[in-house]
Amino acid sequence: MQHHAPYRRLFRFCRCSGLLSAVAVLLATVTASPLFGAGASPSAANIQLNQASAAQTFDLYQNIPGLTSQQVEYGRVAIPRMPYNAQRIFRKICGLPGVSFEHAKQAIDTLGRERFTFEQVQTFEAFADMDTVNIDLGMSSLNTIKEMGFEAGRSFRKYVSLPGATAGIAVPMITTFNNMPDYNNRAAQALFSVRGMRMDLAQKGMPLLARLKDNQARAAETYAKVRGMDPETLLDGLELLQKLRQDDAWNARCLFTNKLLTPRDAWNWLVGYFALPTNVQETQFSKLDSRQKTVLLEALYDGGTEAIWRINNFHSVTDANGYEISDATLNSWSTQQLAAKFAELPPSVREQFAGQFRSSNRGQAIGVLKQATAAARVQTARDLTVANLYAITAQGSELYDSSFRSVVVPVLQTRIANRNQGDLLAFLRSIDPESRLVADFISSCAQKGRLTTFFPTDGVKQREILKLVTASAFRNEDSILLFSATFSHLLKVLTPDARTFLITTMAENSEAENSSFAKLVNVILQYYLQTYPELLGPNDRLLISRLVVRYGALNLDNYQTTPFQEWKQDGRLGSVSMFHPDDDGRQSFISNANLLLNNGYRLVPSQQYTIPTLTPAFRQEIERMSGAGLASLFRSMRDRHFAVAFVKNVGGMTIVHTQFVYSNMENQKEMLRRFILSKDEMLAQRGHSYWRSEQIIEPLTKLIEEGRITEADLRSKQRFLSLGSCGGVKVYTILTRLFASSVDILASIGTGVAIINDPYNKMFFEIIANNPSHITWKTVAQQSAPIFRSEWGQDYLLPGSLTAILHKILDETEQTSGTATRDRFIPSRGIW
Numbered sequence: 001m002q003h004h005a006p007y008r009r010l011f012r013f014c015r016c017s018g019l020l021s022a023v024a025v026l027l028a029t030v031t032a033s034p035l036f037g038a039g040a041s042p043s044a045a046n047i048q049l050n051q052a053s054a055a056q057t058f059d060l061y062q063n064i065p066g067l068t069s070q071q072v073e074y075g076r077v078a079i080p081r082m083p084y085n086a087q088r089i090f091r092k093i094c095g096l097p098g099v100s101f102e103h104a105k106q107a108i109d110t111l112g113r114e115r116f117t118f119e120q121v122q123t124f125e126a127f128a129d130m131d132t133v134n135i136d137l138g139m140s141s142l143n144t145i146k147e148m149g150f151e152a153g154r155s156f157r158k159y160v161s162l163p164g165a166t167a168g169i170a171v172p173m174i175t176t177f178n179n180m181p182d183y184n185n186r187a188a189q190a191l192f193s194v195r196g197m198r199m200d201l202a203q204k205g206m207p208l209l210a211r212l213k214d215n216q217a218r219a220a221e222t223y224a225k226v227r228g229m230d231p232e233t234l235l236d237g238l239e240l241l242q243k244l245r246q247d248d249a250w251n252a253r254c255l256f257t258n259k260l261l262t263p264r265d266a267w268n269w270l271v272g273y274f275a276l277p278t279n280v281q282e283t284q285f286s287k288l289d290s291r292q293k294t295v296l297l298e299a300l301y302d303g304g305t306e307a308i309w310r311i312n313n314f315h316s317v318t319d320a321n322g323y324e325i326s327d328a329t330l331n332s333w334s335t336q337q338l339a340a341k342f343a344e345l346p347p348s349v350r351e352q353f354a355g356q357f358r359s360s361n362r363g364q365a366i367g368v369l370k371q372a373t374a375a376a377r378v379q380t381a382r383d384l385t386v387a388n389l390y391a392i393t394a395q396g397s398e399l400y401d402s403s404f405r406s407v408v409v410p411v412l413q414t415r416i417a418n419r420n421q422g423d424l425l426a427f428l429r430s431i432d433p434e435s436r437l438v439a440d441f442i443s444s445c446a447q448k449g450r451l452t453t454f455f456p457t458d459g460v461k462q463r464e465i466l467k468l469v470t471a472s473a474f475r476n477e478d479s480i481l482l483f484s485a486t487f488s489h490l491l492k493v494l495t496p497d498a499r500t501f502l503i504t505t506m507a508e509n510s511e512a513e514n515s516s517f518a519k520l521v522n523v524i525l526q527y528y529l530q531t532y533p534e535l536l537g538p539n540d541r542l543l544i545s546r547l548v549v550r551y552g553a554l555n556l557d558n559y560q561t562t563p564f565q566e567w568k569q570d571g572r573l574g575s576v577s578m579f580h581p582d583d584d585g586r587q588s589f590i591s592n593a594n595l596l597l598n599n600g601y602r603l604v605p606s607q608q609y610t611i612p613t614l615t616p617a618f619r620q621e622i623e624r625m626s627g628a629g630l631a632s633l634f635r636s637m638r639d640r641h642f643a644v645a646f647v648k649n650v651g652g653m654t655i656v657h658t659q660f661v662y663s664n665m666e667n668q669k670e671m672l673r674r675f676i677l678s679k680d681e682m683l684a685q686r687g688h689s690y691w692r693s694e695q696i697i698e699p700l701t702k703l704i705e706e707g708r709i710t711e712a713d714l715r716s717k718q719r720f721l722s723l724g725s726c727g728g729v730k731v732y733t734i735l736t737r738l739f740a741s742s743v744d745i746l747a748s749i750g751t752g753v754a755i756i757n758d759p760y761n762k763m764f765f766e767i768i769a770n771n772p773s774h775i776t777w778k779t780v781a782q783q784s785a786p787i788f789r790s791e792w793g794q795d796y797l798l799p800g801s802l803t804a805i806l807h808k809i810l811d812e813t814e815q816t817s818g819t820a821t822r823d824r825f826i827p828s829r830g831i832w
Contacts, residue, residue: 056087056091058076064101085121089142093107097135123153127160144174155177156170158192162198169203189221201235212241212242219253220241221253222254227261237267247306251303252269255274269296278385293431294436300392301391301392312400315403324582335362342372396445396447397730409445409453413454416454438468439482446489470502477516481807485803499540504543529544562775576658577684578695585661585662591754592761595759603644607619608643643661665698672699673708676709683722697738711740715740719744720744720746729749732807744804746796746798771783776800780798
């Protein structure tokens with residue numbers, strides 16, 4: 001009983017005072033839980049830290065004027081019971097002018113009930129440090145600061161640090177910051193950080209900043225962060241930013257991140273371009289000099305994700321996150337819900353279809369909504385300036401195939417016809433005089449089978465365009481990788497003279513000072529000489545042959561070797577196919593499952609990739625659900641987070657094809673973690689390309705950043721990645737690097753289709769099982785060739801292709817030279 005002595009002593013001191021009831025409650029709390037908080041016993045380090053914090057807090061508390069011995073003893077017991085964050089706030093309260101025991105006791109009661117985040121603690125500390133804050137202001141601000149979000153708190157701390165800040169001005173701003181969205185708060189933080197900013201100027205800017213919406217606020221943040229920004233230019237800019245259309249604000253945001261920009265440049269771009277109507281922007285663009293056009297094009301390219309996102313999402317009726325809304329869901333919607341979705345379309349489209357939509361019954365309204373959504377897709381492209389349209393066309397791999405071929409290309413073709421009489425060369429020279437995006441533009445058109453739409457047949461003009469292309473394509477290794485995948489498409493449309501000009505230009509670049517770049521160029525030429533000599537003229541073949549003799553031929557067969565011997569050692573070949581929980585994912589799952597079932601594969605629960613624990617009872621339940629039909633099974637997998645596998649013995653090997661349905665980011669991370677750390681060989685992404693990020697890139701990147709997957713884990717096994725979605729070489733490069741270059745890939749640079757993805761993924765393991773372990777990728781390509789004979793097959797890059805070889809050579813060169821960095825395996829967020 002000795003350890004209760006302090007409590008008995010405190011009880012005697014307070015027995016006849018007003019503290020008795022408070023102490024009784026305190027003692028009941030103390031005896032009901034461990035001294036340092038309920039739950040598991042704290043570590044020795046935490047105990048020591050809390051004791052030190054409590055001692056520091058108590059030292060400040062006992063300095064409050066006029067404390068009696070009973071009140072001092074009250075604090076001695078009460079303070080250690082306070083959480084660390086509460087103690088930090090309490091220390092500040094104890095030091096405020098006018099503090100008394102009554103204030104301290106009220107604060108202890110409040111801090112005992114409420115839990116403050118670390119950001120809120122820092123915010124209160126910054127407020128309490130102001131010279132004009134007394135105990136009354138401090139106590140009254142507690143509840144308000146308790147409601148402050150992360151960004152609002154950071155804004156407030158920046159605000160009170162400004163010259164001229166007083167408590168009387170600061171207190172009302174707490175509510176202002178609390179009511180502002182995060183984008184606006186981040187803009188406010190940037191505003192307060194501008195050199196020379198004072199309280200009076202901040203007060204002038206805050207009403208303007210608070211009115212900014214979404215992308216306007218994001219543009220204000222980057223505008224304020226332009227190097228050398230001054231308060232006057234900033235405040236003038238805020239006036240204009242609130243007038244920008246959301247698209248222009250987004251593009252301005254991207255342009256303001258250019259590190260070479262001065263405040264005057266940023267202001268000139270605002271007043272001379274972004275704040276103008278679209279038709280005037282078109283006129284202004286023609287007046288820009290070459291450097292200014294490049295600066296703008298780079299911003300439009302970086303900002304293209306917004307326009308691309310909208311155009312892609314209008315491929316169907318989708319929700320705010322881009323998920324397709326199924327026909328079943330649309331049929332279950334009320335008229336009001338359909339009207340709300342219709343109201344999200346662009347104003348011009350709503351006006352066009354309003355009468356038809358209003359006069360329709362609920363069933364007809366669904367059809368009108370779909371028609372209007374398709375029209376909105378085209379209208380979104382038409383609303384872009386020609387420079388913006390050109391910049392997103394250069395990102396062909398990010399546009400759905402239908403978006404590119406059926407929407408963007410026809411709209412751009414019309415613009416070029418009206419603007420440049422259909423002359424591509426004249427268009428490129430006028431729109432992109434420094435050839436910043438020319439290679440990307442030409443490569444995108446070639447990848448999507450639309451190069452002939454724009455490309456001239458005249459040999460002289462072809463050569464002039466090739467000068468622009470090579471100036472753009474031969475900047476660095478990444479640009480040559482992109483160019484290489486469309487080289488064959490380009491050769492097929494060139495006249496003999498233009499083709500020879502291109503080969504000669506490449507031969508000149510094969511002597512570049514950048515050895516890894518020069519090596520890639522040489523390999524491209526050698527590959528076409530050996531593999532596609534029919535695409536080259538006699539003089540072209542002679543020139544390349546001389547280069548090979550001069551620099552030596554690389555044995556490209558070394559890059560055709562497979563990891564099959566290692567894969568077959570355990571007698572098992574395993575894959576995981578990922579499906580998204582939408583209509584397309586369900587259809588892909590059913591088609592793939594039917595193919596496997598019809599070819600003798602058995603359907604079983606997958607213990608390895610089922611996220612919840614697979615108990616015997618759960619296993620039996622899954623087996624029952626498996627007999628209810630594939631569509632029902634897909635829904636159950638989506639809702640219950642379990643996986644199934646299709647199993648068959650082929651050539652003495654057990655082949656296991658696991659099927660996994662995406663549910664959320666954490667489950668996806670866990671599935672990928674299990675895959676990387678297992679001995680499974682193939683990861684297959686099924687469904688639309690816009691789920692690539694959610695299914696692979698984001699979760700795997702987070703696993704790497706968290707240290708749960710290391711580069712050693714990624715390089716420990718050569719894996720295979722089957723991309724069933726539409727994509728391009730940029731995506732191919734991103735994923736190759738994300739897997740630390742220890743991956744072979746089947747990828748579509750056009751449209752991915754189930755009639756190729758399903759049979760290839762099945763046949764791939766069966767080819768391995770039925771053949772010797774030493775077969776090469778050429779053998780796999782030969783035996784799977786029938787799958788790719790349709791027109792869709794021409795868009796696929798197979799393992800062992802030129803693109804695959806170049807990626808392996810580049811990684812090999814970097815590993816040998818020691819130039820590869822960790823960042824090459826973690827893509828920037830901005831890529832997606």
